[in-house]
Every structure is written in C-alpha cells, then in structure tokens.
Amino acid sequence: MLLLKVISHLLDYPTQALFDAKDELLCVVEQSDISVETQTGLTGFICELTQRDLYDVQESYDLLFDRGRALSLLLFEHVHGESRDRGQAMVDLMNVYKANGFEVDSSQLPDYIPLYLEFLSLQTPEFIQEWLGDISHILTMLSERLKERDCYYKVLLDSLIEVSGVEVERAEIAQAVSKEERDDTVEAIDKEWEDREIRFDDPAVGQCPSAGIQQSQNALDPNTVHQVPIKWHEADAAQVSGL
Template sequence: MVQYDRADDGFSMTLRALAYLLRYPDTQWRVYLEEVGEALREAGALSRARLAQVEALIASIAQAEQLDAEAAYVELFDRGRGTALHLFEHVHGDSRERGPAMLDLIATYEQAGLALRTDELPDHLTVLLEYASTQPREAAVALLGEVAHILQRIHGAVVKRGSAYSAVIGALLDLAGVRADAAAQAEHEPEPEPDLDASWQEPAAFDGCGNQGQQGRQGQPGAGQPQPVHIVRRAAADSPAAHSAAQGARA
C-alpha cells in the first residue's frame, strides 16, 4: 500500500494553487478562485499572516470587474522587466543564450513526463511551479531556493507598485525559506540597480533538475534527492575576474 505524507502533499498543493493565482485572470480562471482559496487553507503550508494576505488578493480579484482585473494583471506583469514572470527575462534578457536555455528547460520537463501547451513558455514562473509540485518536497524547496534571488527581485518590484500580488510571491519566498521583506527593503536602496543582462548569468539552464525515477545527466541526483538549479551572480563586468573569464572564453 502506498503511503502518502500529508505535509508533502499539502506543500505540492500549495505550489499548484500559488501557480494558479499567477496565471492570467480570464473568465474561466475566476470560476475556480474560491476552490483555490480552500485548497490553500486545507494544505496548511502557509503561515496565518501570509494566508490572510493571499486570501485578501483572492477577494479583491473576485470583487473586481473582469476587465479591470485583467488590465491590472497585464499592467503589473507584462509591462516592464522588473515584474516579469518569465524567469529568463531576469537572467538572459533578450540575449541569444535564452533560446538554448529554453530548450534545455523543456527537456527537463519532458524527462519528468510533463508536456507544455503550445501557448506556454518553459521559463514562466507558473510552469516552473507546476513542475516543482511534481517533485519530492526537498527537491521542490531546493528549486525555489535556486530561483529565490529572482523571486526577491520580482517581489520587491511588485511591492513597490503597491500590488496585492506581492502576497503570492512572498508566499513562494516563505516556502523557499527566504525572508520576503528583505526584498522589499532592497528596492528602496538609494543606489541604482545594475542592468539585469550585465548582472546575472545562468551557466546551465536549470541543469540538475531531473525527474523522479531517472538518473540525471552528468551525475545529477536521482529520484527523491534535491535537484539544484544553478542561477548565479556574474562577476562585475569590469572586474579582473570577469576580464580573465572573458579572455578565456575567447581563447
């Protein structure tokens, strides 16, 4: 008989519910809002304070006019890189590295037995969360931790715009074990942020995120083990280390 861990099942359910809340709020989407709220309460993975914030978001969308809710979503997530839900937008921008990274991420999903719809891009946060929800809890937490620096950036930008959607991103940071309020404070620092394309690089797109039951590539962990995603800061563009690395790459 298969044994289920209720805590792990609740964690996975929470990831799927939060992913749902970050999708475009069309008419069909709104039909299931109440059920999503119930699922989050039943899962018990969020703190009372965070759950209250997420429920406030659900209530505000449910009470808003359909067109207003859709317009607010587009204005928040589709206008400007800082709040973009496509993770590689924060990593690669419009550079040529984004294409291969997308293909590698699609391969990761396919190895897990998941298939994207034709209207989905693999680096969208909702897609990544759906994938994470299929993995063991330890692996899912590790994955959230690997993209936490991007989530912090998005959270801070959403907070700065005064949107209640910050509760959802904050909940993801909570699940990753990262303090969400630190991200909001960082957005108010006087020093300007560096250009995203020059500040971040991702050496191997979501390398190591294998599916259960298969041995990953190049010695990646097997089933039930943490599946690390390596998205790291790049050395400053004018630093000796960065200059040396660039010379080595051209050699």
C-alpha cells in the same frame, strides 16, 4: 503540492474560470502548511481579486506584467536578458520537464513562472524547495518591485519564497530596486523602441546581433545583487543526457 498550482493560476492571466474557482482556491490555501500570515495574505488576495470586474482585472494584469521588462514573468528574462544563453537555457529547462514526465500543453515559454510552478507542483517537497530556492533571488526582486508599486500581487511571490525555505538578503535587493528607473512609463517605452543611430566606428558593428544586445536595465546588477542562475542538478542532468 496543490498550493503551487493555486499560485500558478493566480499569477497567470485572469479568466472567468479562475473567478469561478474561488472557493476551491480558498480551500486549498486554508489547508496548506504555511504561516498564518501568508495564509491570510493569500486568502485576502483571492477575495480582493475575484470581487473586482474581470475586464478591469485583465487590464490591470496587462499593464503590470506585459508593459516593460521589470516585472516579466519569464525567469530567463532576468537571468540572461536577450543574450544567446537564453535559448540554450530554454532547451535545458524543457528537457528537464520531459525527463520528469511533465508534458507542456501551453503556448507559453518554458520559463514562464506559472508554468514552472505547475511543473513543481507535481514534484516532491525536497525537489520543490530546491528548485524554488534556485530562483529565490528573482522572486525577491519581483516582490520588491511590486512593493515599490504598492501592488497586491506581491503576496504571491512572498508565498513562494516562504515555501522555498530560503533566507534571502532582502535589504540588498530592496536597495538595488529602489535605485531603478521605471520601465513601464510612456517615455521609457518610447525610448526602448527608438532607432539607434548607426555609427560605422562603433565596435559593435560587425559582431553577431546578440553581442550588441544589452540586458534590460532593470535586470539584477551582479555588482550589487547576486545573480542566481537556475541550477540543473546531477540526477536531472543524467536523465536529460539520456534523452
């Protein structure tokens, strides 16, 4: 599905090559089997993005996605945080890529959303819907956080949700997001980097390092929103076990 490849490039770090491919991107969107509203939103995003100065766009991108964890484009950041499970999930996902003939030629981690979309763009429509459906709650969460910041990147996440065909309870996720504290402010970043006071009566002392690491405060709260781990389907599991 070429549309996923287009959205993958639009969610990735903006480059001159992306700007130069504007007409090709618009052509794919206009020929895609999506709603008129989504098509209009995507074409508007592409036009607005590419008419800006590239360096300004790159700076805005860095401030948006690389400052704080709330809008991280790493899927497992929102599922596992800094827990040990994240490493195994990375291995599992990489094995699924290999089992399906997808060679990763990138320095990015396997759960980087643009890379995940690149992989899905080569799969069948049924596979695409199921695997996008697996992360639909994460996509909705990111969309709602972008909405809170009045950011036009929101249309990219909403387009993926439409392709997934999943009906997500947005109201519940929106309510949870509305109660979050921003983690991209100077104060929040300073607090994140503060040295924690060492107390020898702290029960966490003596545990393995990962046991004392908490997930991002902006991760989905399982008490308010269902966390949806990425599922590995039986066919893929069988392929992976044979590697």
